[in-house]
Amino acid sequence: MMRTIVGWLSQVVVVTLLNLRTIGQRLGSSAVSVVGIAGVVVVFVAVLSMAEGFRKTMATTGSPDTAIVMRSGADSEMVSILTLDDMRIVGDAVGVRRGEKGPLVSGELFVIVDLAKRSSNTTANVPLRGVGSNAFAIRPNIKIVQGRMFESGRNELIVGKGAAGQFAGTEVGHTVRWGQNQWTVVGVFDAGGTISDSEIWCDAGVLQPAYRRGSSYQTAYVKLESAEAFAKFKDALTTDPRLNLKVVRETDYFAEQSQMVSTMITTLGSIIALLMGIGAIFGAVNTMYSAVSARTREIATLRALGFGGGPVVVSVLAESLLLALIGGAIGGAVAYVGFNGFQTSTINWQTFSQVAFAFAVTPGLIVAGIVYALVMGLLGGLLPAVRAARLPIVSALREL
């Protein structure tokens, strides 16, 4: 028993090695199959890395110990409104962390302004956020990388580095006119690849009169004592009869805001990758069939010498898988070199504003791409492998 297994295995190894060594003679058709599979993997990885990059930008935004307070019923910052009274009560609530100058609460305004997109030179909805003086204590990851911070009370803007790359007229020193107000860009900030990088910031106190908001805000960003303090903070506000507010964790809010776009990219990407995969499998089937038919006499000779059908099947599958692996690796590498870190921007329907993000080709995606390639190779090699094992020896030996 043991001997037959060992014998079988050694047959498998011998036939497979023989097979792989002769790939060189069938370079043309093998290359076609490799290119086909590599193409599919490039697309598969590239499209998913776009969704991944978008998701990552949204998901890394926010920290679990920050809460966003909005009016109840509002599904995004843009449609929320908070009165000055609301703001006071929020600042006094339990669970709020206190800094040197009182509670760490930032009353913010979130509006949209039109700027020209560099890539198309047509107008795009760019988010403009008015922030309070605590905004930077609440978001410690934000750093000015060029120019300086805006001065409170002046019509000055600082621009996220994503927005600075995507929209025209955001260079330091530039002035922009929105309505009857003129603004000067004084600095560029880096928010570490989060959604804030897509935004333009200014002093909330200046934005209020410019947009006729009186003393009202749209949202309050609140630093909590700890991530665990969220529950008691939320309870305190939502049970207060004077208020009609909604409290969400910052991380949850931005994860939620990314859903529509990442679903769209993933849906379209999967449909396309699936269709292409099917196409590549057909290509692989043809390649392997011609590989088998080119080796008809060789296989028949092996069979005549006493090699079994099993090793022949394995050897054909191994060839197909090897080609797929090469294709998958090439595809993954091309996707990484060509797309990783590629900066782009799109509209997020949920906030009706632009989000700048970078494609993220993660190791997980490359592995997924190679696995997909191997599946294509396996399916593509199966039928030809069976055909090879079933070749009638006598007539095959006679074939030219």
Place this chain on the structure above:
Amino acid sequence: MKYMPLVWRNLTRRKTRTIFTILSIAVAFVLFGVLAALNVAFSQGVELAGNDRLIIQHKVSLIQLLPESYQARLETTPGVVDVLHQTWFGGIYQKPSNFFMQCPVVPDRLLKLYPEYVLPADQKKAFLSDRTCAIVGRQTANRFGFKVGDRVPIQATIWRKKGGATNWEFNVCGIYDGDKKGVDTTSLFFNYEYFDEARQFGQGLVGWYVIRINDPAQAPEIAERIDAMFANSFAETKTTTEKAFLQAFANQIGDIGLIIRGIVTAVFFTILLVAANTMAQAVRERTSELAVLKTLGFSDGLVLTLVLLESCAIAIIGGAIGLGLAWLLTQGGDPTNGMLPAFYLPTADLGRGALFALGLGIVSGIMPAMQAMRLRIVDALRRT
């Protein structure tokens, strides 16, 4: 025609190869069809934009509101035929992902500005006369199973009712269709008077205006006139053609659309390359047979035609299957639920696809066919 059996015999000589070649060509053309639909979808239906319609929005951004009083001034502007104002309602039906646009409008103005919305006569009458009536587009009605007579509850995100309630109910008394393929039928329209009376704040403010002008060629002058009219007021305007407006919106989607389309195009041609290579190989394998045909007296031209017929047959069968499948796939409409409402396969692209298939057949067949034609019988027979 009498050579068809011969072509057929050649095709069925290696059945599996022929079948798989046809299938991979079919897949390429499914991709081609999906690509065409995506093209339309990512351009947000720019092709369907009325060239006699202009959009007037607040100069700072679309989310800033404009006074309703502009309507009367716009109506008396020379060159303007019809005026309609619309407002973003932004409500939620059951859950946020069930996104579709709701918009308060003056009913008769809507139907005048958008003749592409088709309503049965009785439903039209109800929409014009009953203030609580709302009409829903076919695509959204199908998506949620809305029927005439239903009451649809919508949660307001922006527009609360007086007293602070956020729940609005709309009586669906009409379902409109598009008069041609690709017309966006995802929106719900309801009566502006009802909306303006019931809302808590913002009375007399609307989102943007759509106007029809009498001469599309005059569009730049009219737009300039309108923007000048409201210049230096607290609500300055920006007037663009509907086409430019949609184009700018399509550009906001940006590179994503471009990249997806670029990728699909690249893949389409890769698959075709692979298929063409296989077909060419199929002919090369038969060199000696072709020599025998020529020995039997087949002319050079006839051999060329036979080979070309074979490759064209494969390409056209594959192309037809692929385009047919693509057509079926895109019948379901927008796969993303509301973000790409204009998702359909234009007839022109079906025609273009068919031409591509024929082209593929000729291109992949021509090289081996030329070789076959030039073949010297003696050489070919000796080669095996």
